[in-house]
Amino acid sequence: MRWLLLFLVGCVPIEQVTDDDDDDATAIDDDDFTEPEGPATWGDAYALLRFRCGCHINDTEGGLTGFQDPDLAYANLVNVPSTEAPLDIVEPGDVERSYLIWKVRGLPYGVGGEGDRMPPTGLALRDWEIGLLEEWIELGALP
DSSP, X not given: OHHHHHHHXXXXXXXXXXXXXXXSEEEOOTTTOOOOSSSOOHHHHHHHHHHHOXXXXXXXXXXXXXXXXXXXXXXXXXXXXXXXXXXXSBOTTXXXXXXXXXXXXXXXXXXXXXXXXXXXXXXXXXXXXHHHHHHHHHTTOOO
């Protein structure tokens, strides 16, 4: 019965995302969260991570936390060694050396990592969402 409760609770998306240009929080749902136009930016990546990676807002599971604040989230991701694999979580300019990508692809064992696909419950990231993270990293993972 406990596993059923954990499955039902799982990691759910955050219902509020703050736009850097607007101090008001904007409620979004999966239909509202669509592929942005133009080159991927940290703002795009952060909005995606905050929306789809709700467990890491305050939880330190997997060594990540701080997704409630864009500066803290960035500092906890970029050029930071993974606790699960011999890679940085995000290696600017190098998608294949960025453990975050291996986790969202569901292939952490391919680089000596461990654990489940992220997010572990609910729907996997859509191809364009993974592509957005990859593009942001390829462009240097700039803040």
